[in-house]
Amino acid sequence: xxxxxxxxxxxxxxxxxxxxxxxxxxxxxxxxxxxxxxxxxxxxxxxxxxxxxxxxxxxxxxxxxxxxxxxxxxxxxxxxxxxxxxxxxxxxxxxxxxxxxxxxxxxxxxxxxxxxxxxxxxxxxxxxxxxxxxxxxxxxxxxxxxxxxxxxxxxxxxxxxxxxxxxxxxxxxxxxxxxxxxxxxxxxxxxxxxxxxxxxxxxxxxxxxxxxxxxxxxxxxxxxxxxxxxxxxxxxxxxxxxxxxxxxxxxxxxxxxxxxxxxxxxxxxxxxxxxxxxxxxxxxxxxxxxxxxxxxxxxxxxxxxxxxxxxxxxxxxxxxxxxxxxxxxxxxxxxxxxxxxxxxxxxxxxxxxxxxxxxxxxxxxxxxxxxxxxxxxxxxxxxxxxxxxxxxxxxxxxxxxxxxxxxxxxxxxxxxxxxxxxxxxxxxxxxxxxxxxxxxxxxxxxxxxxxxxxxxxxxxxxxxxxxxxxxxxxxxxxxxxxxxxxxxxxxxxxxxxxxxxxxxxxxxxxxxxxxxxxxxxxxxxxxxxxxxxxxxxxxxxxxxxxxxxxxxxxxxxxxxxxxxxxxxxxxxxxxxxxxxxxxxxxxxxxxxxxxxxxxxxxxxxxxxxxxxxxxxxxxxxxxxxxxxxxxxxxxxxxxxxxxxxxxxxxxxxxxxxxxxxxxxxxxxxxxxxxxxxxxxxxxxxxxxxxxxxxxxxxxxxxxxxxxxxxxxxxxxxxxxxxxxxxxxxxxxxxxxxxxxx
Numbered sequence: 001x002x003x004x005x006x007x008x009x010x011x012x013x014x015x016x017x018x019x020x021x022x023x024x025x026x027x028x029x030x031x032x033x034x035x036x037x038x039x040x041x042x043x044x045x046x047x048x049x050x051x052x053x054x055x056x057x058x059x060x061x062x063x064x065x066x067x068x069x070x071x072x073x074x075x076x077x078x079x080x081x082x083x084x085x086x087x088x089x090x091x092x093x094x095x096x097x098x099x100x101x102x103x104x105x106x107x108x109x110x111x112x113x114x115x116x117x118x119x120x121x122x123x124x125x126x127x128x129x130x131x132x133x134x135x136x137x138x139x140x141x142x143x144x145x146x147x148x149x150x151x152x153x154x155x156x157x158x159x160x161x162x163x164x165x166x167x168x169x170x171x172x173x174x175x176x177x178x179x180x181x182x183x184x185x186x187x188x189x190x191x192x193x194x195x196x197x198x199x200x201x202x203x204x205x206x207x208x209x210x211x212x213x214x215x216x217x218x219x220x221x222x223x224x225x226x227x228x229x230x231x232x233x234x235x236x237x238x239x240x241x242x243x244x245x246x247x248x249x250x251x252x253x254x255x256x257x258x259x260x261x262x263x264x265x266x267x268x269x270x271x272x273x274x275x276x277x278x279x280x281x282x283x284x285x286x287x288x289x290x291x292x293x294x295x296x297x298x299x300x301x302x303x304x305x306x307x308x309x310x311x312x313x314x315x316x317x318x319x320x321x322x323x324x325x326x327x328x329x330x331x332x333x334x335x336x337x338x339x340x341x342x343x344x345x346x347x348x349x350x351x352x353x354x355x356x357x358x359x360x361x362x363x364x365x366x367x368x369x370x371x372x373x374x375x376x377x378x379x380x381x382x383x384x385x386x387x388x389x390x391x392x393x394x395x396x397x398x399x400x401x402x403x404x405x406x407x408x409x410x411x412x413x414x415x416x417x418x419x420x421x422x423x424x425x426x427x428x429x430x431x432x433x434x435x436x437x438x439x440x441x442x443x444x445x446x447x448x449x450x451x452x453x454x455x456x457x458x459x460x461x462x463x464x465x466x467x468x469x470x471x472x473x474x475x476x477x478x479x480x481x482x483x484x485x486x487x488x489x490x491x492x493x494x495x496x497x498x499x500x501x502x503x504x505x506x507x508x509x510x511x512x513x514x515x516x517x518x519x520x521x522x523x524x525x526x527x528x529x530x531x532x533x534x535x536x537x538x539x540x541x542x543x544x545x546x547x548x549x550x551x552x553x554x555x556x557x558x559x560x561x562x563x564x565x566x567x568x569x570x571x572x573x574x575x576x577x578x579x580x581x582x583x584x585x586x587x588x589x590x591x592x593x594x595x596x597x598x599x600x601x602x603x604x605x606x607x608x609x610x611x612x613x614x615x616x617x618x619x620x621x622x623x624x625x626x627x628x629x630x631x632x633x634x635x636x637x638x639x640x641x642x643x644x645x646x647x648x649x650x651x652x653x654x655x656x657x658x659x660x661x662x663x664x665x666x667x668x669x670x671x672x673x674x675x676x677x678x679x680x681x682x683x684x685x686x687x688x689x690x691x692x693x694x695x696x697x698x699x700x701x702x703x704x705x706x707x708x709x710x711x712x713x714x715x716x717x718x719x720x721x722x723x724x725x726x727x728x729x730x731x732x733x734x735x736x737x738x739x740x741x
Contacts, residue, residue, distance in 0.1 A: 007684065024160055025158070026055070030073070031051060033051070036071070037072075039498060040144070042142075044627045055155045056094075056159055060151050064153075070114070070144065071147070071153065073154060074140060075141045076138070076140050076560065076656070078139075079138075079139060083163060085135075086135075088130045088132075089595065090126075091125065091160060093125070093128055093156060094155060094157040095149070095189045095459040096122040097121065097122045097453060098119065099146070100119075103128075103139065104136065108130055109126070111455070120661065123666075155401070167393065167592060177700075179436065180714070180716035181703065183197070183399050184237065184246045187256055187259055188259040189375070189383075190209065190264065193259060195237070195248070197237040199227075201227045202268075203225070205321060206219055208380075210467075215473065217639055222290055223288065223293055224286065229282075229285055240256065242347075242370040243348070244261065245258045252278045253282075256270065256271040262343055266324070267313050267328045268311070269310070269311060269312075271308070274528065279309065291314040291317060292316070293310075293314050294315070294322070294325040307340065307496070312325075314473040349374060354372055354422060356417070366700060367699045368703050368732055369704070370703065371704075371731050373517065373723065374724055374727070374728040380468075386470065388471075393405060393432075395723065400708070400720030402720045404467040407433065407461060407492055409723075409724060409725030410725055411492060411495040413429060414495035414729050415494065415495050415498040416728065417729075418498040419736050423499075426498075429495070430512075436466055439459060440460070441474070442463050442474065442482065443456065443458065449545055451545070454531070455486070456526070457521065460489055460518050462517055463486070463488060465657050482578070484537050484544065485538065489520075490556035491521060493560075493562060523559065524560070525582045528585055529549075530590070530591055532550065532553045533549075533553045533602055538659075539551040540617070540664070547605075548602055549602045550621065553584050561577075598636045600615070601614060601615025601657075612657060615670040616657070622636070623675070624677040637679075640654075644656075644658060651694070653667045653668065654666070654672050654696075655712065666709040666718060667711070667712055668710075675693040676738070688734075688738055691734075692734055699731075705722040705727070
């Protein structure tokens with residue numbers, strides 16, 4: 001096996017002004033070597049043959065497309081005097097999959113496990129205490145890393161040092177305040193930028209909102225580490241009135257970071273308002289990324305007062321217009337009103353056009369409004385240069401790692417858009433998947449066990465997700481093959497049904513009826529002899545050979561009921577889909593109802609101690625209305641509350657599986673929100689309200705954003721944030737279900 005080692009090198013350690021008085025971030029310049037040697041933990045190592053890289057960055061982004069490999073990171077640092085003779089905490093980002101970390105040759109911590117018996121900790125932030133007796137003026141940090149499958153390496157998160165006293169204070173404040181997230185994203189469906197409140201920098205500006213062009217071609221930032229040149233500390237940071245505009249207040253002025261929905265261009269804007277003398281002195285510094293940056297700045301007087309704007313455009317291998325900033329300035333000069341005010345009014349108009357349920361609280365409305373903004377920011381605009389990308393909806397906004405168009409997540413986004421009255425956005429989301437480059441890559445796929453796990457017939461909708469250009473992608477693993485997720489067909493039909501139900505758009509149904517029936521026919525074709533959907537990768541993407549997952553049979557059974565209903569409504573043939581739905585329902589009752597007391601997670605596990613026996617995805621069968629037996633639901637929840645309630649705490653939500661996997665064994669807000677919907681279907685409003693209020697409370701303290709994960713121990717934001725379909729969309733659907741008449 002070819003072994004790979006990553007070595008990080010940088011001679012200077014630069015201080016940044018953060019909200020914490022003694023914290024220092026590591027610079028972005030690193031080195032790499034393709035070897036594995038235990039001596040790499042020592043201070044003196046020959047680094048002459050190592051390559052330059054940047055961190056944090058996943059291995060695939062560095063061109064290392066290999067799995068089951070080991071690497072090393074190293075960095076040489078000069079500790080500032082104020083951190084000497086103090087215990088420190090090293091924050092080493094999030095690492096895929098396992099690590100062993102050394103400081104001056106001494107082990108300081110590890111997460112996950114190396115082979116044999118390897119175990120991932122890919123989603124966990126590395127935080128290791130360094131005793132003061134280990135610390136010298138000049139120091140070496142070495143991190144040995146194992147990547148089983150996936151991206152690999154230190155791929156995201158904070159890479160910094162801070163005093164242990166400050167770190168402990170930070171954690172205590174986060175637990176008390178319920179605030180643990182500090183990155184705000186602005187997007188207009190064309191570009192995306194991430195502002196970090198802790199470091200007061202725009203971490204990255206990306207030329208597209210999706211993270212991959214195509215297989216192996218990742219989107220790299222055109223600009224990084226954009227920072228205001230000032231010693232002033234901000235008074236506060238937030239989204240301006242729950243919009244896409246990031247507001248950072250200073251004593252005598254405020255800055256507003258945004259990508260423009262009004263202009264619809266690939267320009268990043270910073271607007272300054274306040275004392276003219278103060279803002280005329282403002283300037284910024286930044287690092288060039290994978291493009292050539294064009295900048296300009298100018299002040300302008302409006303009725304509302306004086307504003308100064310800073311514009312950042314770019315050219316790269318796909319964007320050639322060297323006059324883009326000049327053109328934007330010309331448009332700007334023709335304006336008689338403030339662009340900042342226009343941006344705010346644009347999003348407020350979107351809010352006004354949306355349908356909000358009667359009776360929601362102010363706190364819930366704030367999260368709903370911000371969720372609407374997230375839905376807008378997470379959908380690719382029609383001005384994007386790749387035509388087949390138009391309308392696609394991401395699973396998460398950056399900096400979340402899921403800035404990719406999953407069918408599953410998009411279905412909940414489209415359903416929420418339809419419920420809100422965002423008709424055009426919902427329609428575009430559906431049409432993106434119907435128009436995307438032909439799927440059908442997996443009509444047949446023979447796995448290493450010799451079995452064909454392909455769909456067997458044309459299916460149109462991707463079996464997993466889409467790359468930015470609009471091509472079907474299956475999250476193909478080097479050793480365990482592709483994800484083939486047959487639930488995507490049913491979830492797409494669920495989204496389509498919600499659109500038609502909420503808009504009565506008969507012309508749209510007629511236009512796409514042929515394609516809709518192809519998708520429905522693919523579901524019918526995949527029903528096995530035991531009346532369940534055949535083995536596939538399932539809702540949590542477990543690759544092949546997979547299982548007969550309850551979620552997949554459940555969402556497809558409900559989808560076939562929905563299609564039968566629509567066919568009947570428009571006087572079209574429906575009996576075949578109704579019969580197929582009944583077959584699946586029969587299979588669920590015969591194979592998945594365990595001892596008449598609960599629904600198990602799949603047909604292939606038979607013991608309550610099996611890993612996937614208790615599966616949070618089973619809640620969906622009650623939430624989507626397929627199973628209506630209230631006694632079964634009550635019994636189901638009784639057992640699942642014992643197994644999957646986060647931390648065995650009735651005040652918390654639900655984990656994914658009861659396992660040792662740190663990713664699965666965390667609280668998933670999406671699961672809690674779907675349980676809330678299921679509780680409402682069963683008439684249990686009080687239980688549903690508790691789950692909704694829990695997510696609302698945490699979102700209110702974290703820019704009204706919904707995360708992928710809340711850590712079990714401290715209920716801190718983890719995973720990809722902000723989530724779009726599994727966050728914003730799921731929240732909107734739960735709140736609407738609670739308040740509907």
